[in-house]
Amino acid sequence: MLNFEFHNPTRIVFGRDTIARLDALLPPAARVLVLYGGGSVRQNGTLAEVRAALGGREVREFGGIEPNPTYETLMRAVALVRQERLDFLLAVGGGSVIDGTKFVAAALSFTGEDPWTILETHGANVTGAMPFGSVLTLPATGSEMNPTAVITRTETAAKLAFRSPYTFPQFSILDPSKTFTLPARQVANGVVDAFVHITEQYLTFPVDARVQDRFAEGLLQTLIEIGPRAVAQPEDYDTRANLVWTATLALNGLIGAGVPGDWATHMIGHELTARFGIDHARTLAVVLPALLRERREAKRGKLLQYAERVWHITEGTEDARIEAAIRRTEAFFESLGLPTRLSSYAVGTEAIDGLVAQLETHGMTALGEQKEITPEVSRRILEASLVPAA
Structure with a gap:
């Protein structure tokens, strides 16, 4: 067996009706951006359930993250967080949404000129990230419990990965019943x-x-x-x-x-x-x-x-x-x-x-x-x- 170090700080909250745990998992005064993909989480009631669980916290929404999340879309989320002075990210969706949220979290702490270099260096230049968690709705990528993300840049047709010890989700809620309506x-x-x-x-x-x-x-x-x-x-x-x-x-x-x-x-x-x-x-x-x-x-x-x-x-x-x-x-x-x-x-x-x-x-x-x-x-x-x- 090869030498290794293993560390995984993500808390998993697994089972039915666990979205209600969000209230205890987030700081009471958190100003939250909820990120999601298409309209399915709104249509099936998951988004409403998330917002109810967040209680009286200040909450903004950012939808439209693609199945292959793009740099261009995610940079708009970065701008929204800065504009609204938000301080916690919550991904509601599958691996693409969670991957995109990891990039947003890293880009918000990035001090260089071009955040795309996070991908070009595969995360080597990431020195911090905004705290975030996830509510998983599609089992596939494992992004809910790892520090890796894959992002696409539309203008160059580049699809690159990055990982950083700063981009583990703080927690991930896994309610299998939220997958029932998936195609x-x-x-x-x-x-x-x-x-x-x-x-x-x-x-x-x-x-x-x-x-x-x-x-x-x-x-x-x-x-x-x-x-x-x-x-x-x-x-x-x-x-x-x-x-x-x-x-x-x-x-x-x-x-x-x-x-x-x-x-x-x-x-x-x-x-x-x-x-x-x-x-x-x-x-x-x-x-x-x-x-x-x-x-x-x-x-x-x-x-x-x-x-x-x-x-x-x-x-x-x-x-x-x-x-x-x-x-x-x-x-x-x-x-x-x-x-x-x-x-x-x-x-x-x-x-x-x-x-x-x-x-x-x-x-x-x-x-x-x-x-x-x-x-x-x-x-x-x-x-x-x-x-x-x-």
Whole structure:
């Protein structure tokens, strides 16, 4: 097991009717900006419930944060906070809203000339952040319990990530019943997003981290078991509760402690979203199988472990077991309605040069747990994702 430090200061408040806890979680005199995305939190009553729980505090609202939150929109939120002299941020929504709130929190404390450099330095120049919390309505990204955010700049089609110890939420409220009204597409996306978060930390190379491996395998098996039911039975509270908690645990730092991380699937996927607007989780469903095939030798030990412990594949040659595990992964994604080929999104060979150029522009030239995924390897992965494997 590799050396590590693990610290996660986010308080989780989990269960039904927990939004009422906001009154105790926020300072009594807080001047609050509530940030959210589209109109769903207003339509389903969540926003009204939040405002009631905040009581007599001064509250302003900022809606319209996109599914891929943009720098341009978020800088308007920064201006509103300064104008109204607010001092606490509350994200009400899924990972995009929480990611956007993290950037707003960091930008409000930023002393440089251009807050976009927070993304360009991946958070290295963040020295503080306004306090914030979240009310989660969409399980997927784990942003409710980690310090990471991904932000898009529209004018340059750049989608970059940052993280900082200052951008952990102070608290996150997780009420699984708030996910009941989500569209099936978003729930399916959330299942796959969480699944790939786990594989990015698990499917690397062995370092004898038995606790982390078993934890990751259990989370993957849970998603395989409950994923289809979570999509088909929206008001099954226990299923949604398990999905919400699994998605949080997938990226709160615990299973990544003491093990190498890959994240190349995410970096390549971000370019697909920025260039073509494909849902984040759907880019992951496309890229991951092609990446695993391309990197099967470097990942051989963990792929064989994955085949046996997660998919119970124990017969055949090593290569046959690895391929069977990748095919089972593809079948799982597709059973949830997420295609695993770029051709399903009308993206063809002509797009590859531009995607590779974007990776190079954004410094993504040595990706993966061993930093061996060069632009040329990324090109092969993208080319392989165009058509089904032989």
